[in-house]
Amino acid sequence: MYEEHWGLSEKPFENTPDPRFFYLSPQHEEGLSRLFYAVTEGKGAAMLTGIFGCGKTLLGRTLLKELDRDIYKIAFITNPYLTYEELLMYIVYKLGGKDLPTRKSEVLVNVILERLNEILENNMRDGKKTVVIIDESHVINDSRVWEELRLILNFQLEDRFLLTLLLLGQPELKELIDANKQFVQRIAVKCYLGSLSEKETREYISHRLAVAGRVQPIFIDETYKVIYKKSGGIPRRINHICDLALFSGFGKGVSMIDEGLIKDVASDLEG
Numbered sequence: 001m002y003e004e005h006w007g008l009s010e011k012p013f014e015n016t017p018d019p020r021f022f023y024l025s026p027q028h029e030e031g032l033s034r035l036f037y038a039v040t041e042g043k044g045a046a047m048l049t050g051i052f053g054c055g056k057t058l059l060g061r062t063l064l065k066e067l068d069r070d071i072y073k074i075a076f077i078t079n080p081y082l083t084y085e086e087l088l089m090y091i092v093y094k095l096g097g098k099d100l101p102t103r104k105s106e107v108l109v110n111v112i113l114e115r116l117n118e119i120l121e122n123n124m125r126d127g128k129k130t131v132v133i134i135d136e137s138h139v140i141n142d143s144r145v146w147e148e149l150r151l152i153l154n155f156q157l158e159d160r161f162l163l164t165l166l167l168l169g170q171p172e173l174k175e176l177i178d179a180n181k182q183f184v185q186r187i188a189v190k191c192y193l194g195s196l197s198e199k200e201t202r203e204y205i206s207h208r209l210a211v212a213g214r215v216q217p218i219f220i221d222e223t224y225k226v227i228y229k230k231s232g233g234i235p236r237r238i239n240h241i242c243d244l245a246l247f248s249g250f251g252k253g254v255s256m257i258d259e260g261l262i263k264d265v266a267s268d269l270e271g
């Protein structure tokens with residue numbers, strides 16, 4: 001809608017986890033490289049926690065995009081609001097499992113675990129690595145699910161794991177896992193994402209604008225402090241403020257966005 005006015009080829013601040021827009025702040029870069037390390041080195045499990053809207057899902061999607069599908073067989077679970085049988089079944093299904101038990105009465109955890117074991121062994125025999133990524137893991141509050149995930153991690157050879165489990169979630173995930181002593185010992189890699197600094201907020205905005213086709217600044221220098229303050233450096237909030245500012249600036253026919261306009265849209269968003 002406002003793209004033409006601002007010389008953009010697409011909208012720069014959409015709240016979708018599109019890896020093309022990924023801005024590598026030092027903490028995002030560290031998180032990505034740690035998860036990459038866990039996967040390529042065949043670690044048992046890794047955990048990425050972080051506050052809401054800070055980029056966990058996008059980081060997971062970026063990792064997914066970077067992994068060579070000829071080598072990595074990946075199940076990316078985005079919505080783990082499932083019973084423990086369903087979650088296990090879904091993992092097996094996403095990894096390409098066929099002939100899964102369909103009737104509730106047949107849904108026996110042992111049958112599904114056996115099927116999973118077959119898949120893992122086949123993948124290993126074919127020189128493939130298996131990765132299971134569970135986004136929003138902090139919603140898993142059924143202790144049987146954690147027990148089951150622990151069982152899955154037991155699928156291992158003497159010298160390596162048959163599967164790498166990546167758990168992404170909000171900070172309470174850490175508490176959930178810490179409460180489960182046997183599980184916590186299996187997490188080989190941990191990382192955390194917090195909010196961006198003011199300098200990073202500025203770089204983040206410039207980066208997203210550049211990906212959307214605009215290299216010349218749109219926001220005047222004084223706006224960044226206000227955007228940072230109003231968003232708390234949280235990317236999802238920065239997106240909301242900047243998107244609305246572009247829309248509003250277009251409506252007013254201005255050629256640059258100043259701090260007054262940012263304050264207006266931010267208070268609209270707060271209200």
Ligand SMILES: Nc1ncnc2c1ncn2[C@@H]1O[C@H](COP(=O)(O)OP(=O)(O)OP(=O)(O)O)[C@@H](O)[C@H]1O
Pocket residue numbers: 014015016017018021022023024025028050051052053054055056057058059169170235236239
């Ligand atoms: N490093 C980044 N580079 C570019 N965009 C980002 C970055 N981090 C977050 N975003 C953007 O911010 C928005 C929120 O990110 P994302 O959905 O990944 O957050 P999240 O941590 O998974 O949040 P939640 O805890 O609510 O699931 C997305 O639109 C995403 O594109």
Ligand SMILES: [Mg+2]
Pocket residue numbers: 056057058135136
């Ligand atoms: Mg998310």
